[in-house]
Amino acid sequence: MDRIRIVGGSKLNGTIPISGAKNAALPLMIAGLLSEETLILDNVPRLADVAQLQRILGNHGVDIMSAGKRPGDHEYQGQTLHISAKNIIDTTAPYELVSKMRASFWVIAPLLARMQEAKVSLPGGCAIGTRPVDLLIMALEKLGAELTIDGGYVIAKAPGGLKGAEIDxxxxxxxxxxVALMAATLAKGTTIINNAACEPEIVDVADCLNKMGARVTGAGTPRIVIEGVAKLHGARHTVLPDRIETGTYAMAVAMTGGDVQLSGARPELLQSALDVLTQAGATITVNNDGIRVSRNGAGLSPVNVSTAPFPGFPTDxxxxxxxxxxxxxxxxHITETIFENRFMHVQELARFGARIHLDGETATIDGIAKLRGAPVMxxxxxxxxxxxxxxxxxEGETMVNxxxxLDxxxxxxxxxxxxxxxxxxRISG
Structure with missing residues (x-):
């Protein structure tokens, strides 16, 4: 099993290109199931989750062609996927595939909308709390689906097709x-989603669906309206840049010092996190190529933050x-309001000497002058x-097992x- 070896203490200087967003790429790939025609996605990141979803879609009969690098392409430019779901040969998503990644459960929406049936295993994925699928099932039932759970599978049927509804x-x-957004695109009539998530990745998926002929308005606000259409066609869409990757590298620069250009980053996707970094003592400059993050020798200032849905500080x-x-x-003080059980890193950070005290969903971090390298998991x-x-x-060597x-x-x-x-x-083996 691979490990990563780090020797700490170096400042970061240079340019880091920001990849396409995993949290947009996955639902965009799944949206390819909604049409018989080809959906072309540009700037898809090369990640284990993307490869796993390709296997899951392939199981349904989806042909996916990955356009490789062309001469002159930058190595970090994402791949281009041609997703063709002309013939869906199987509406079952089996446990051995779905159990590896939660987002793959979402195939239930396009399969039900287009094929009027789906049998999808209950999901696995990250070990963060329970993260149940009850709200997804509620949304599909509102749209007229009949759902039963049997042997760890959700069996969904909509014999006459899905029907528009109000989902609260x-x-x-x-x-x-x-799930509600994808399912509603092919439902008969109008669907209104109230208290909808406002994340940029939702907006990205809605933009792509509209290019495919869907009629979606209000994405990015708490009220999304979808006018159902009979069918969707092919389209071409570029995945938006990953705001979590952007924020992660920005924090790495703030932590180590230095000066790094985050190329292709879009500041409006993570303004709350950039505000927190500024408060902590980093210098954030927005320019034509993205975001520049720097921190000189000055120390870091403490901050108090609660995670919140977009546009708040991201749980990720x-x-x-x-x-x-x-x-x-x-x-x-950091308060986690989105996922229970999301402090599993606390014990591992303590191995560096970090002083963190947990009280319910709030962590109190007492800063120390210097962390010491350690083997961590x-x-x-x-x-x-x-x-x-x-x-x-x-200081010294860290081995991340x-x-x-990460991949x-x-x-x-x-x-x-x-x-x-x-x-x-990276140390292999």
Whole structure:
């Protein structure tokens, strides 16, 4: 099993190209099931989760052609996928495929909308709390689907097709919004989603669906309206840049010092996180090529943050901020409001010497002058990269084990960091 070895203490200087967003690429690929025609997606990141979803879609009979690098292409430019779901040969998504990644459960929406039936295994994926699918099931039932759960599978039928409805989510749910949005595009009549998630990735999927002939308005607001259409056609769409990757590298620069251009980043996608970094003592400059992050020798200031749905501070940057605050001058408080159980990185950060005290969903971090390198273990996708950030700033050597979590969400992490002067390498086997 691969590991990452880091020798800390180097400042980061240079340019890091930001990849396409995993959290948009996955639902965009799934949206390809809604049409018989080909959906072309540009700037798709090369990630383990993307490869896994290609296998899942292939199981349904979807042909996916990946356009390789052309001469002159930059190595970090994402791949182009041609997704053709002309003939769906199987409406079952089996446990052995779905169990590896939660987002793959979302295939239930386009399969039900287009084929009027689906049998999808209950999901697996990250070990963060329960993250149930009850709101997704509620949304599909509102649209007229009949759902039963049998032997760990959700069996869904809509014999006469789905019908437009009003869906009121009791809490903001990104996965529920994606599922309702995709299913409603082919439903008869109008669907209104109330208390919809406002994340940029929802807007990206809605933009793509509209290019395919859907009639979606209000994406990015809490009220999305979808006028159902009889069928969708092919389209071409570019995946938006990854705001979590952007925020992660911005925090790495704030942690180590230095000056890095985050090429292709879009500041409006993570303004709340950039505001927190500025408060902590980093200098953020927006320019034509993205975002420049720097920190001179001045120390880090403590911050108090609660995670919140977009446009608030993202839960997916909480672990990275905690690593950063472990070296701030004073005490910081981070409250996690989105996922229970999302403090699994605390014990691993403590191995660097970080002083973190948990009280319910709030962590108090008492900053120390210097972290010390240590062997640590990745626990989930976002937490694992917080260990990399800590290792970059720590004295001595850090070995991050179980890094398959990192490969699910960060494209060529060690290459991007070593190009900016970090001493970091992947050790295979």
């Amino acid at each position: 989510f009791p809490k903001v749910t990104v996965s529920g919004t994606h 940057l909480q672990a990275q901020l905690m690593a950063l605050m472990s070296c701030a001058k004073g005490s910081s 990745a626990t989930d996708l976002r937490a694992s990269v917080s260990l990399v950030i800590a290792g970059l700033a720590a 179980r890094i398959y979590h 699910r969400g960060f494209e060529r992490l060690e290459e991007k960091l070593s190009a900016c002067g970090a001493t970091i390498e």
